[in-house]
Amino acid sequence: MSKTLFEKIWDRHVVLQEPGSPAILYIDLHLVHEVTSPQAFEGLRQRGLPVRRPGQTFATMDHSTPTNTLELPLMDNMARRQLQQLQANCKQFGIRLLDLDNPQRGIVHVIGPELGLTQPGLTIVCGDSHTSTHGAFGALAFGIGTSEVEHVLATQCLLQDRPKTYLVSFSGRLSPGVTAKDMILALIGRIGIGGGTGHVFEYSGDAVEALNMEERMTLCNMSIEGGARAGMIAPDDTTFEYLAGRAYAPQGAAWESALTNWRSLPSDPDAVYDRQVDIDVSRLEPMVTYGTNPSMSIPISQRIPDPAIESDAVRRGSLERALSYMDLQPGSPLQGHPVDVVFIGSCTNSRLSDLRQAANLLRGRVVADNVRLLVVPGSESIRRQAEAEGLDRVFKEANGEWRFAGCSMCIAMNGDQLQPGQYAVSTSNRNFEGRQGQGGRTFLASPLTAAASAITGRITDPRTLL
Amino acid sequence: MECFKTLTSGIIPLARDDVDTDQIIPARYLKVTDKAGLADGLFSSWRYLSDGSPNPEFILNNHEVQGAQVLLAGDNFGCGSSREHAPWALAGWGIRAVISTSFADIFRNNALKNGLLPIVVDADTQRRLFAMTGESPTVQVTIDLASQTLTLPDGSQVSFPIDAFNKTCLLEGLDSLQYLLHHAPEIEAYERTRGWAL
Numbered sequence: 001m002s003k004t005l006f007e008k009i010w011d012r013h014v015v016l017q018e019p020g021s022p023a024i025l026y027i028d029l030h031l032v033h034e035v036t037s038p039q040a041f042e043g044l045r046q047r048g049l050p051v052r053r054p055g056q057t058f059a060t061m062d063h064s065t066p067t068n069t070l071e072l073p074l075m076d077n078m079a080r081r082q083l084q085q086l087q088a089n090c091k092q093f094g095i096r097l098l099d100l101d102n103p104q105r106g107i108v109h110v111i112g113p114e115l116g117l118t119q120p121g122l123t124i125v126c127g128d129s130h131t132s133t134h135g136a137f138g139a140l141a142f143g144i145g146t147s148e149v150e151h152v153l154a155t156q157c158l159l160q161d162r163p164k165t166y167l168v169s170f171s172g173r174l175s176p177g178v179t180a181k182d183m184i185l186a187l188i189g190r191i192g193i194g195g196g197t198g199h200v201f202e203y204s205g206d207a208v209e210a211l212n213m214e215e216r217m218t219l220c221n222m223s224i225e226g227g228a229r230a231g232m233i234a235p236d237d238t239t240f241e242y243l244a245g246r247a248y249a250p251q252g253a254a255w256e257s258a259l260t261n262w263r264s265l266p267s268d269p270d271a272v273y274d275r276q277v278d279i280d281v282s283r284l285e286p287m288v289t290y291g292t293n294p295s296m297s298i299p300i301s302q303r304i305p306d307p308a309i310e311s312d313a314v315r316r317g318s319l320e321r322a323l324s325y326m327d328l329q330p331g332s333p334l335q336g337h338p339v340d341v342v343f344i345g346s347c348t349n350s351r352l353s354d355l356r357q358a359a360n361l362l363r364g365r366v367v368a369d370n371v372r373l374l375v376v377p378g379s380e381s382i383r384r385q386a387e388a389e390g391l392d393r394v395f396k397e398a399n400g401e402w403r404f405a406g407c408s409m410c411i412a413m414n415g416d417q418l419q420p421g422q423y424a425v426s427t428s429n430r431n432f433e434g435r436q437g438q439g440g441r442t443f444l445a446s447p448l449t450a451a452a453s454a455i456t457g458r459i460t461d462p463r464t465l466l
Numbered sequence: 467m468e469c470f471k472t473l474t475s476g477i478i479p480l481a482r483d484d485v486d487t488d489q490i491i492p493a494r495y496l497k498v499t500d501k502a503g504l505a506d507g508l509f510s511s512w513r514y515l516s517d518g519s520p521n522p523e524f525i526l527n528n529h530e531v532q533g534a535q536v537l538l539a540g541d542n543f544g545c546g547s548s549r550e551h552a553p554w555a556l557a558g559w560g561i562r563a564v565i566s567t568s569f570a571d572i573f574r575n576n577a578l579k580n581g582l583l584p585i586v587v588d589a590d591t592q593r594r595l596f597a598m599t600g601e602s603p604t605v606q607v608t609i610d611l612a613s614q615t616l617t618l619p620d621g622s623q624v625s626f627p628i629d630a631f632n633k634t635c636l637l638e639g640l641d642s643l644q645y646l647l648h649h650a651p652e653i654e655a656y657e658r659t660r661g662w663a664l
């Protein structure tokens with residue numbers, strides 16, 4: 001029978017499926033970070049259980065780490081205790097940890113691919129919803145809660161109901177200045193933030209095939225913002241080229257047999273999906289969010305919608321509350337709206353190509369007065385590569401701040417945060433109320449739009465500066 | 467896990483769609499290494515004013531809903547981050563069931579593992595419940611998990627879905643990790659068929 005990419009991977013990983021119970025699904029790779037793991041390790045200790053496969057478990061620190069220094073004693077006490085807890089847990093249970101001073105440390109979803117841990121056909125989980133990022137390699141990768149982290153640590157398995165499949169087909173060619181970030185914002189705007197609930201996205205079509213791996217990661221990263229726990233892209237030569245020679249990628253004969261396996265993964269031509277949506281990207285514009293969830297976005301040339309046209313009362317109320325939180329007027333344009341902070345970073349858009357795009361716009365320019373530009377690379381490796389290319393100098397000469405790797409202002413746990421009432425253009429993935437700091441207001445956009453807005457101090461269409 | 471059989475309780479109406487886990491428990495509360503104390507941060511940005519005092523406008527500060535254990539929400543409750551701190555905070559405050567038309571997948575999984583029952587109802591039932599709580603804030607619902615029925619304040623009943631596995635776990639207070647550990651032999655057999663190791 002014909003199968004989709006998802007179905008092939010799922011079927012190969014079902015250990016047991018008893019009637020009336022969820023499947024026992026085998027997990028190949030488990031990524032761990034400091035925020036969602038302490039209670040899981042504590043659970044193991046209470047039950048007297050070891051980690052079943054420490055060799056298939058990999059830990060990093062990213063969420064609450066500082067980005068202005070790598071010195072632990074300078075940080076706030078609770079964050080420091082959380083990081084020390086992760087160190088102690090990894091030591092006790094024999095798990096590899098990329099510690100604060102490790103040159104390969106970074107945001108968990110950035111380093112997995114960088115190290116070649118993320119490979120086609122694998123099942124990958126992490127106590128973090130943006131685990132969907134790894135699906136860019138044709139892996140089944142999804143976020144889990146802390147109880148499930150404990151399950152995987154103890155048994156290398158999860159109890160899972162089989163999700164449905166959702167084909168997202170992007171066709172056409174992106175115009176200059178329009179990026180993968182705009183594609184995913186357009187999708188979420190179209191289907192809503194609950195649109196993919198219970199489903200796994202598979203992104204396909206010529207517009208997806210044309211993307212490089214970093215762009216594919218941006219696309220898959222925000223699958224969760226469309227309600228899907230996972231998003232996947234069939235592995236192809238672009239995927240294999242990216243992986244070849246990476247630290248944990250198979251080598252020599254193992255590489256050849258891996259390739260044979262990986263080439264069998266793409267969906268069969270007549271495979272059937274539960275749902276499908278088609279999006280033509282050729283007329284896509286840069287997208288910007290105006291509200292307090294990632295589905296509330298518009299093409300940059302358009303105006304903020306009027307809640308009055310919403311017939312459902314709760315929906316209308318949500319939109320009104322969003323505009324009131326953002327202090328924006330229905331019917332007004334977003335373009336030209338003043339901004340206080342521009343954040344370029346996060347597991348959505350902090351890879352080398354994102355930094356290059358932003359730097360290309362910023363080169364020889366300075367950010368507007370009163371705008372704070374914060375550039376935070378996704379990993380320490382990216383930081384070093386960017387510095388080797390002189391990108392750090394471009395950001396600093398533009399009066400931007402250049403930081404060490406981490407989640408930083410995406411989640412505002414480490415002190416990098418907005419002040420109440422401030423507006424930020426952010427390349428991250430969530431514009432929820434207070435996400436980037438209590439009372440802060442977020443416009444989600446691409447690195448190009450972010451850089452353009454930093455230069456003018458207002459939300460700006462990057463195509464006017466290219 | 468505490469078992470869940472029946473519950474008769476007041477209702478806390480939260481008429482907002484797409485309540486995300488960043489709202490349920492903001493990230494600044496996530497630096498803890500245990501599960502205790504999270505109830506203080508539940509909905510904190512809505513619940514407290516900027517000077518730290520309770521926001522009288524927010525439903526959780528309404529004296530009539532104190533002690534209520536059922537939260538009535540808009541559509542798509544629990545979207546966003548995978549933080550299990552969200553159900554820990556809800557349960558810590560005393561919430562035992564959430565009623566919505568839909569739940570985000572990870573939140574639903576997390577809730578079920580903490581004895582917090584997600585109840586899916588249709589849009590009409592949701593609307594009627596909001597109307598009833600609007601008329602009288604002290605009305606009650608009764609949840610009977612064994613028969614999967616929700617009895618509304620007007621005495622009418624609707625049934626709600628739940629899969630057999632989670633229903634048994636909740637009714638008997640069973641921990642799903644036990645089920646996995648019990649199947650260790652099958653896991654071992656599976657691992658022998660696979661060559662993968664990092």
Ligand code: SF4
Nearest residue numbers: 130346347407410411
């Ligand atoms: S960068 Fe943001 S979204 Fe990504 S893992 Fe860190 S906190 Fe989560």
